[in-house]
Amino acid sequence: MHTANTQNFPRLVSFDEVRKILQDIPLKPLGVQKVFFKNALNRILAEDIIAQNNIPPLPTAAMDGYAIFWEDREQLESQGLTLLPDNKAGNPSLPTLKSGCAIKTFTGSQMPIDSDTLVIVEHIEEREGRIYLKSSLKTDEIKKSQWVRQIGDNYHKGDILLKAGSRIGAFEIGLLAELNQSFVLVRQKVRVGVLCVGDEILEVGECSTQNNFVRSVNTHLLEAIITQMGADAIIYPLLNDDKDQIKHYYQQALNECDIIISTGGMSMGDYDYTQEVMQELLEIQFKGVRLKPGKPVAFGIKHQQDSNPKLALGLPGFPNSCAVTFYLFGKILINRLQATDEMPLILQATLAEDVKRSDSRMEFRACDLRITQGQIFVSFASKKSLQSSMINNLTQNTALAILPENGANMNAGEKIEIMLLGYSKL
Numbered sequence: 298m299h300t301a302n303t304q305n306f307p308r309l310v311s312f313d314e315v316r317k318i319l320q321d322i323p324l325k326p327l328g329v330q331k332v333f334f335k336n337a338l339n340r341i342l343a344e345d346i347i348a349q350n351n352i353p354p355l356p357t358a359a360m361d362g363y364a365i366f367w368e369d370r371e372q373l374e375s376q377g378l379t380l381l382p383d384n385k386a387g388n389p390s391l392p393t394l395k396s397g398c399a400i401k402t403f404t405g406s407q408m409p410i411d412s413d414t415l416v417i418v419e420h421i422e423e424r425e426g427r428i429y430l431k432s433s434l435k436t437d438e439i440k441k442s443q444w445v446r447q448i449g450d451n452y453h454k455g456d457i458l459l460k461a462g463s464r465i466g467a468f469e470i471g472l473l474a475e476l477n478q479s480f481v482l483v484r485q486k487v488r489v490g491v492l493c494v495g496d497e498i499l500e501v502g503e504c505s506t507q508n509n510f511v512r513s514v515n516t517h518l519l520e521a522i523i524t525q526m527g528a529d530a531i532i533y534p535l536l537n538d539d540k541d542q543i544k545h546y547y548q549q550a551l552n553e554c555d556i557i558i559s560t561g562g563m564s565m566g567d568y569d570y571t572q573e574v575m576q577e578l579l580e581i582q583f584k585g586v587r588l589k590p591g592k593p594v595a596f597g598i599k600h601q602q603d604s605n606p607k608l609a610l611g612l613p614g615f616p617n618s619c620a621v622t623f624y625l626f627g628k629i630l631i632n633r634l635q636a637t638d639e640m641p642l643i644l645q646a647t648l649a650e651d652v653k654r655s656d657s658r659m660e661f662r663a664c665d666l667r668i669t670q671g672q673i674f675v676s677f678a679s680k681k682s683l684q685s686s687m688i689n690n691l692t693q694n695t696a697l698a699i700l701p702e703n704g705a706n707m708n709a710g711e712k713i714e715i716m717l718l719g720y721s722k723l
Contacts, residue, residue, distance in 0.1 A: 309585040309592070311702065312625075312659045318582050319629045322598060324605050326636035327485040327555070334473040337465045339527040340483035341635040346459035346476065351449040356408040360444045363399040363421055363428055364412035367441040372397065373416070374436050377427035384409055399428050408445055415444035462637040464527065484635040487528040489627075490550035491519050494536045494543055494561035494571050495614060514616045515560040519623060526631050540570040547574050551599055551607050556630055558623060561614035575611055587702060589660040590618035594626065605634070617690055621661050621697065624718070642717040643699075646673040652700070652707040660700040663690040664715065675715060691718065 310318070329343040358364070365378060372378055378399040384392055386405040393410040394400055400409045401418075408415070416439060422429045430436060452458060458476070459469060465483070473481065499510040501517065516532055523530040531554055533546050550557045559571050572595060575581060579597030586594045595611035608630050612619045624641070632639060646666070654660075664675045675698055680690045697716040700707075707713070 309587045310583045311587050315583060315586055315588075315594075315596070315626060316629065318596065319626060320633070322582075322606065322608070324630075324633050327487065327634050329482045330485050331480050332483055334478055334481050335470060337473070337481050337483055338467070338470060339525065340465050340486075341527060341637045342459055342461050342463050342465060343482040343484050343636070345457050345461050346473070346478060346481070348452045348454055348456045348458055348476065351454050352451040352475070353407075353446050353448060355448060356413075357446045358402045358404055358406045358408060358415055358444065359446050360415065360417045361403050362401075362415040362417040362444055364394060364402040364409045365399045365414050365416060366394065366396060366412065367414040367439070369397060369399075370414070370416075370436045370439045373421075373428065373430035373439075377424070377429045380423070380426050380428060413445070414439065414441055417444060462639075464637065464639060484637075487556060487631050487634045488531055488554040489519075489523045489528050489631070490531045490533060490554035490557045491516060491523070492533050492536060492543070492546055492550060492557065492559040492571075493614075494538065494559060496538045498535050498561075500535060515614070515619045518616060518620055519558060519560070522620065522623060522627075523631075526628060527635065528631050538570060540573065543570050544574045544577070547578060547609075551578065551609075555605065555608065555634060556627070557607070557609040558612060558627060559609070560612045560619045571611055575609060579607075579609055587658045588622070588625075589656050589658045589662075590615065591622035591625070591661075592658065594622050596626070617663070620691060625661070644673060644715050644717065645712055646675045646698075646715045648707055648709050648711050648713060649674040649676045650678065650709050652677070652698075654700065654704055654706050657703050659702040661697040661716065662700055663695050664698040666696050666715070673715070675713065 332340065364384065369378060379397060381392065381395070381398050381400045384400050384402040384406050386403050388406060391407055391410055392400055394412040400412065402408065402415065416430070420431055420434055422431055458472060463469075465481075493513060493516045495511075497510050498513050499505055500513045513535055516535070520530040520532055531550070533550060536543050536546060547557065547559070561571060572584070575595055575597050579599050581595060581597045584595040586592060588594070591613055593613050597609045599607040599609070601607060610623070610627055610630070612622050628641075662677065663680050664677050665679055667674050667676070675696075677698075695718055697718060699714040699716060
């Protein structure tokens, strides 16, 4: 029987030590490329986006209303103001307001020349070509410049609107459209190779007469997370517990990718070959973390002449452990290669129930969130106890409760930190 020939690492490293190791590896950001702005979704900006003009360029109506001279407001209660022709949005010729008159002006229209105030339509009555303030209102409620967007209210020429290193989401796409920014410079995508190992793994869509198999969850789970991070996932064939096969594809991935993520084969079993392959091909920086889930995590590098080292994370095979450890550690490496320092959102929350601790390791425990009277509460009632293997523990409105190393049991009402996973629907 084969016995795993693992390198003897003297101790498990802490979560903070892992983060420091990953941050201290010498890395240069990847190069840049020019892309059409609509194709920049989830990409990392490699340049500052600067406003080329004031927006709005001229005073603009913020509501449907009547443009007036503020000094004429008192006439709205007595003789009224004479109506001039309407001022529609996109009007090619801007009208000029005259004293004692008003011009109906619509949302988004530039304000008529010499006007300074807008009275919204809800406050006005029209009678025989004149407008009057409704009897329930007083003229002292009309404030100068109300409902008028002034020059540069959105932003001024020269303002930095998006900074290099920021991620482009849907709202940033909208801003780029407003700026008429057809193309943007973004960081090249990190190529992340995904290797999933195990005789028991069956691909999605395949059938088996056996019952002792698991679906290829990690392959597609990691691909989705990697894509959300704005990187390219390179998916390799499912691998058996065969050292030669694992080594072949590991070497191929080292040649083709910036980062390798392997799952499975990281424990101390007789057929856990992945860690052996890592030790033969890489300089191992750590093996084993005082973390739950995710104790059997390893990280290695392969130096390249005149370029970044190749990076490899060996992650546990259970889907929950795989996802959490990749989210905690893989994201650091991807961010460094893309020159962004975005971090997971950490919030403070209140325990809705007692928490029992049975392990001295630092723990990232899946939890449910709810908001009551403006306060975030954490519950574990809906989560299964075998967290490492339960991918359903991470679905729906889930966050990670951060339970410190060597911590004791905790009582309902105590404050803890939580890490949001993606967009949490509070």
